[in-house]
Amino acid sequence: MKNTPKAKSGKSRLQLLHQYYQYTGFYQFVGRAVIKALPYILGAVVIIYGLNQIFNINAGLVRLTQILPAYGVLSFFFVSETLLGLIPPEIFIAWSDKTTDPWFNLSLLALLSYGGGLLAYWMGRSITKIESVHNYLEVKMAKQLKNSKKWGGFLIVVGALLPLPFSISCIAAGIIKFPFRGVVLYGSLRLLRFAIYGLIIFNAI
Numbered sequence: 001m002k003n004t005p006k007a008k009s010g011k012s013r014l015q016l017l018h019q020y021y022q023y024t025g026f027y028q029f030v031g032r033a034v035i036k037a038l039p040y041i042l043g044a045v046v047i048i049y050g051l052n053q054i055f056n057i058n059a060g061l062v063r064l065t066q067i068l069p070a071y072g073v074l075s076f077f078f079v080s081e082t083l084l085g086l087i088p089p090e091i092f093i094a095w096s097d098k099t100t101d102p103w104f105n106l107s108l109l110a111l112l113s114y115g116g117g118l119l120a121y122w123m124g125r126s127i128t129k130i131e132s133v134h135n136y137l138e139v140k141m142a143k144q145l146k147n148s149k150k151w152g153g154f155l156i157v158v159g160a161l162l163p164l165p166f167s168i169s170c171i172a173a174g175i176i177k178f179p180f181r182g183v184v185l186y187g188s189l190r191l192l193r194f195a196i197y198g199l200i201i202f203n204a205i
Contacts, residue, residue, distance in 0.1 A: 124174020152178030
């Protein structure tokens with residue numbers, strides 16, 4: 001019987017993956033990125049919280065889905081999912097549950113979210129064509145950019161599956177010039193997220 005890599009090393013694939021990430025500096029890279037982004041994230045949370053106390057943003061968005069026709073809701077959602085994706089898609093999924101054909105509208109939402117992410121990727125690629133941005137990335141951020149390209153797939157998967165803006169992940173992937181076919185492949189997990197959320201929300205509301 002031939003020895004498999006797992007048998008030779010005595011480690012599981014998960015352990016080998018963990019070892020690889022340690023060796024390549026993935027954890028340190030993510031840690032530094034989170035620390036750098038934390039002030040901006042906290043600032044955005046404070047601003048959104050403050051605005052929500054004044055205007056009740058969630059109630060306004062729910063009201064918007066009630067007064068707009070279906071094509072208006074879908075168009076608004078597509079723009080949101082393309083430009084930063086800060087509006088929670090769960091609001092629109094809940095809207096689809098109240099329509100006459102919830103699964104059809106949920107499917108449209110999933111495709112629009114996926115398509116918006118792909119469009120956001122090309123927005124990120126366009127940003128790199130700005131001379132000042134290009135020079136900054138190629139000179140000051142060369143090492144970080146190289147590491148980011150290694151783990152671009154992880155970035156897309158996180159944005160696709162977790163309650164984080166998918167559009168921002170795709171814009172970042174475009175900026176680091178992660179291969180588009182990888183974005184198409186990993187980003188398709190976005191469709192799975194909508195299917196799971198649909199099952200949960202449709203049964204809970």
